[in-house]
Structure formats: C-alpha cells, structure tokens
Amino acid sequence: MSRRQADHDYNLRSMSNLMGERWKKVNDGGERSLIKAPSNASISSQGASAGASAAAGAPSAPSSSSTGDLERAARKQFQQDVTPGFVYVLAIFSALGGFLFGYDTGVISGAMLLLKRELDLSALWQEVLISSTVAAAAFSAPLGGFLNGVFGRRVCILLASFFFAVGGIVLSSAPGKEVLLAGRLIVGLGLGIASMTVPVYIAEASPPHLRGQLVTVNTLFITGGQFTASLIDGAFSYLRHDGWRYMLGLSVLPAVLQFMGFLFLPESPRWLIQRGLTQKARRVLSQIRGNQNIDEEYDSIKNSIEEEEKDSGGDGPVIWRMLTYPPTRRALVVGCGLQMFQQLSGINTVMYYSATILQMSGVRDDRLAIWLAGLTTLTNFLFTLLGVWLVERVGRRKLTLGSIIGTCLSLSLLAIGFLVSAQHSPPVTYHPLDPAMANSTCSKYQVCEPCMLDPGCGFCYRENGSALLTSSCVPVNKASTEHAAWGRCSNSTLMRDQTYWAYNYCPTSFSWLVLLGLVLYLAAFAPGMGPMPWTINSEIYPLWARSTGNACAAGVNWTFNILVSLTFLHLAQYITYYGAFFLYSTMALLGFFFTYGCLPETKSRRLEEIEALFENHLCSCGASDSDEGRQVEYIRVKGSNYHLSDNDASDVD
Numbered sequence: 001m002s003r004r005q006a007d008h009d010y011n012l013r014s015m016s017n018l019m020g021e022r023w024k025k026v027n028d029g030g031e032r033s034l035i036k037a038p039s040n041a042s043i044s045s046q047g048a049s050a051g052a053s054a055a056a057g058a059p060s061a062p063s064s065s066s067t068g069d070l071e072r073a074a075r076k077q078f079q080q081d082v083t084p085g086f087v088y089v090l091a092i093f094s095a096l097g098g099f100l101f102g103y104d105t106g107v108i109s110g111a112m113l114l115l116k117r118e119l120d121l122s123a124l125w126q127e128v129l130i131s132s133t134v135a136a137a138a139f140s141a142p143l144g145g146f147l148n149g150v151f152g153r154r155v156c157i158l159l160a161s162f163f164f165a166v167g168g169i170v171l172s173s174a175p176g177k178e179v180l181l182a183g184r185l186i187v188g189l190g191l192g193i194a195s196m197t198v199p200v201y202i203a204e205a206s207p208p209h210l211r212g213q214l215v216t217v218n219t220l221f222i223t224g225g226q227f228t229a230s231l232i233d234g235a236f237s238y239l240r241h242d243g244w245r246y247m248l249g250l251s252v253l254p255a256v257l258q259f260m261g262f263l264f265l266p267e268s269p270r271w272l273i274q275r276g277l278t279q280k281a282r283r284v285l286s287q288i289r290g291n292q293n294i295d296e297e298y299d300s301i302k303n304s305i306e307e308e309e310k311d312s313g314g315d316g317p318v319i320w321r322m323l324t325y326p327p328t329r330r331a332l333v334v335g336c337g338l339q340m341f342q343q344l345s346g347i348n349t350v351m352y353y354s355a356t357i358l359q360m361s362g363v364r365d366d367r368l369a370i371w372l373a374g375l376t377t378l379t380n381f382l383f384t385l386l387g388v389w390l391v392e393r394v395g396r397r398k399l400t401l402g403s404i405i406g407t408c409l410s411l412s413l414l415a416i417g418f419l420v421s422a423q424h425s426p427p428v429t430y431h432p433l434d435p436a437m438a439n440s441t442c443s444k445y446q447v448c449e450p451c452m453l454d455p456g457c458g459f460c461y462r463e464n465g466s467a468l469l470t471s472s473c474v475p476v477n478k479a480s481t482e483h484a485a486w487g488r489c490s491n492s493t494l495m496r497d498q499t500y501w502a503y504n505y506c507p508t509s510f511s512w513l514v515l516l517g518l519v520l521y522l523a524a525f526a527p528g529m530g531p532m533p534w535t536i537n538s539e540i541y542p543l544w545a546r547s548t549g550n551a552c553a554a555g556v557n558w559t560f561n562i563l564v565s566l567t568f569l570h571l572a573q574y575i576t577y578y579g580a581f582f583l584y585s586t587m588a589l590l591g592f593f594f595t596y597g598c599l600p601e602t603k604s605r606r607l608e609e610i611e612a613l614f615e616n617h618l619c620s621c622g623a624s625d626s627d628e629g630r631q632v633e634y635i636r637v638k639g640s641n642y643h644l645s646d647n648d649a650s651d652v653d
C-alpha cells in the first residue's frame, strides 16, 4: 500500500539550512549511502549510518555528537515553522463549541433548583427538561454527519453556534415550561452538531505533531464549560427570582463570539480538496501553515483521497460503504466502542449527581452543595489539562489504557464507600402514624438505606452533634422532594434546629471514602477516558468516512449518556448505590480489555496514513501495533514529512 510505503520515506530538503550542506540519503535496497545532493533534491531512505557515509566517500558528515544538537535544533526549527499562531486561533474558536457543550449540559442542574420552585415543576417536567437536550443531541449528531459531508465543517460550526445562541435567547426569556423545553431542544440540536464537527475540523487543520493536543483542547473546553457553569450556578443561586434566566442565557455570549469568528475562519482544507475546490484548498493550507511549503501536504491529501475512493469502492450511502469495507468497519467499531465505554464508566452520573454525593458526605446546605459540586467540575477540568499535556508524550493508547484502569479501580473504591455506608446505615427509631391513615410503604423500613432508595420516602432525623437522636422514614411531599409529606420534616419552620430531611442520602461517617473515590475517579478519568474517545475518533477514519464515522460515534456517546444518567436513580433503587458503581466499574474493566485489544496508536501519524492501522483483524490492533516500541515521530520540514525514529538516531545524519 503506498501509504505504508510513505511511512518509511522522508526527505531532508530544508535540513540544509541547519547543516550548511544539503545531504540526501538513498535507500538502495538495504545498502545505505550518504551523498552530497544537488541543492533542492530529495530522496527517501530508511536510515543511514556514519560508517556508510564514510564508505561512500562522501564529504565528511557532521560528527555523531553534533548530530544530537542538529537534531534538536532541527526539531525546534521545524516546530516553529510548523505551528503558525493561526492554527491556535482556529482551534480555540472551534473549541468554543466544546465550551458550550460543557456549559449547556452542566448549567441545568443549578438552574433546576431555582426553576422547580419558581415554575412549580413536577419531577417529570424536571426530568424532561434535563434530558431533552441530550436526547436532541443524540438525534442531531448523526444528522451532523450528513450536513458535514454536504456543507462542510465551517457551515456546520456556524449552524451549531446559531442554535446555541437562539436556544440561549429562548431559554432566558421563556415565559413557561413549554418554551423552556423548546429552548432546551434547540440547544441540544447545536450540541450534537458541534460535538461531532469540532474535533474533526481541528484534526483536519492541525499539523500531525500537534493534532492530539489541539483536539484534546476541545475536551478541555468541555470540562472548562462544565466548571464555568457550576460557578455561574453558584453565583446566581442567590438570585431566587429569575436567577435561572441568567444561568441559561449567558451561553449566548460564547455562541455569538464563535459565530462571528467563524464568519472569518476558513473551511477545512481536506474537505475542500475532497469537493474538488482545489484552489481554495491551497489558499487555506497556505494560510494555516504559515511560511511553509504546502505542496507535499496538498499532494498527499489529494493522492490519498483518490486512493481512498478506489479502495472504498462501490456506491451507496457512506455508512453502508463504511460497514462493507473492513478497515472503516473496524475503525467504526473502535470509535463507537470507546464512546460507549466512556459513558458506561459513569462520568455523567458523577457530574450530574455530585451534589447528592456531596450531601452524603455531610453537606446539608443546598447552596454549599452547589459550590462544592464546583470542586468536582474543577477537578475534572484540571485533570483534562494533564491529558492535553500527556497526549503527545505518551500517546493515545497508553493514556487511554492507564486512564481506564484507574477509572475502574476508583469506581470500585466509590462502590466500597457506598457499601460500607450502607452496612452502617442508621436505624429507623421512630415510626410515627400517618395522619391520613394512608397505607405507606415507608413505615415498613427499619434502616435508612432502603428508605432512602425508595423514591416515595425520605429519612427524617434529629442529630445532636454527631449522635443521631430520633429518626423516621416518611413519605415525600409529591410536589417537592425538599420536604416530607407530613410530620416534623414537612416544612422548614417545623424543622427545628438539628432536624434534617434526607431524601436521597443517609447520614454516614464513611463519606470520606466516597469523597476519596470521587476525586480519584475524576483524576483517573479526566486525562484519558474523557478526551481520548473524541480525539481518537477525529483521526481514525479516512476522509470520505470521517464525518459519518464521527457522527455515529458522537450519536453513540449521547445515546449512552442519556441511558446512563436517566437510569442511575432507578438502578440505585434496584441494585443500590454500591451495586450501581460496581456495575460501572465492571463496564470500565470491559472497556479496558476492548481498548487493549482493539485500539492502535495513532500518535504523530498523518491522517492519511491511519487507515492502514485498521487493516488487520479487529482486536489484533494492540498486538500488531508495530510502532509501540519504535516511536515514530513526524517532523515537517518546510512542507515535507520527515520521520525521526528514536531507535535510529543516525537518520538525521
């Protein structure tokens, strides 16, 4: 396969500026020689040695000690050349889509605390308003694949930011719950499109050595959006009246900023070449590659598109062609599998229910719980930053594997925390008579745990210092889960000092174990399992299948997101909290085996070469990943691609 061949080819065109001489290496079927080259010649080779150069009688090559310096200088020079600031501008404006993803999914939990009081929302309406956005995203992400193919990445990002802005305006001015629902659906449409387009756009515009980092910045923006949302939630929770309008409406600002930016930012050069808009593509490539020669990159994209068209063969819808062509079918399984395991390892139960988990650790004040939930989102954000730093250093595969094993262990710790808490669940000491004489199941519970897990009941208790005095299990108020239906926990004035209503937690002295598990979970998940599924999906499909592949994978992500977050409370009801977290931990373990067997390393490879990694049987990727020990690194030399193999340092001679 010609792309494979290209893996081992390189040229040294502009090394001459650093070496004072132009050298070229020739691979003559195993025998290597180093000869003085005409000024702009470029010939490929697999490696050369100083001995070989001497044997060839070439003018004296730089000594091996200076080789290291040259290599370092060359690397520095290449990276300076290769990274014009424009790529960063482009990545940051695109990643505003990630910010809005995080903000809009995160802000609703705090807004809901105010909304449910002001609009008197039933539990069903609360659930509908929260999940409608994710459901709309699950629908629009696959649709985004089609739109991307037809209209390009830029138009899709413009469309997504338009939806975000309009949705934000509708939400902040909503007169009632029906309009709120419409606003949440509009925002969801933007979310789905942005979540699949932005990583693709950034990946297609980035130089290979920065691609992982720049695409991961998008997830950094997602977690940054979630963190900002928790700060805004905390700040506006003091504004009891209309505070939610500001919370939901503030997203208009980044949306408008992104829209304005993308009026001026260019289309992806790869998409332009695919559509035959070659002159425009050349212009964009020159713009984003700064002072480099773009000829080789342009030719390589063009050739691979032609080759891909031959390879993928056949007509029919792209998804059909992807499924019938083994390398793309395997890539699709890997991409969707990673997104599925990301969600199955429970990130969004932790993100959406962190306030509840914190309440379990003894934080009883709503507002304090909102602020502390900000710590969870901050941890997620900070550790995603670690992922941005690690992705080009350790590679995607190792990062994902390390992260998922940590996720699995910390989920087990969380589960153990819940288990120990459940085993030491405080007893129900007092069984008051229902004033209406209604037959409530709540009165039959003898300890807090099953009472708390029953959605119809809550635990009402008095505390003196850390000692529990009287406690009872009573029905919840149907209109608001914040109070009991009757008795001393039925309204705030009756709840004298030291009397608490625990609807979804039990007082426990083992909360530190849960908190430790929570922090370790985020520290393990955020650098790898959070960003890598998005990053890897943006790189593993050939151009003709890229938008469809990403659309499917993003659709899988949103579908499992809604599945896991909506079922969490029901799951806890049937198999308890610790059962739920043991289940997520088992999912993470399965995810580990899947990743170990099926995910090849894509680090530093050009997008056009990655398809070749999926030519082997599925789930032999790990074993056949020949680059594991070889560490190939691409350095672009004024538009040419140059491989530095760490095991063959003399390549630079």
Ligand SMILES: O[C@H]1[C@H](O)[C@@H](O)[C@H](O)[C@@H](O)[C@H]1O
Pocket (backbone or CB within 6 Å): 219, 222, 223, 226, 342, 347, 348, 351, 380, 529, 530, 531, 534, 557, 561
């Ligand atoms: O990668 C992101 C990120 O980790 C978020 O924190 C999470 O809420 C999303 O669902 C996930 O897709």
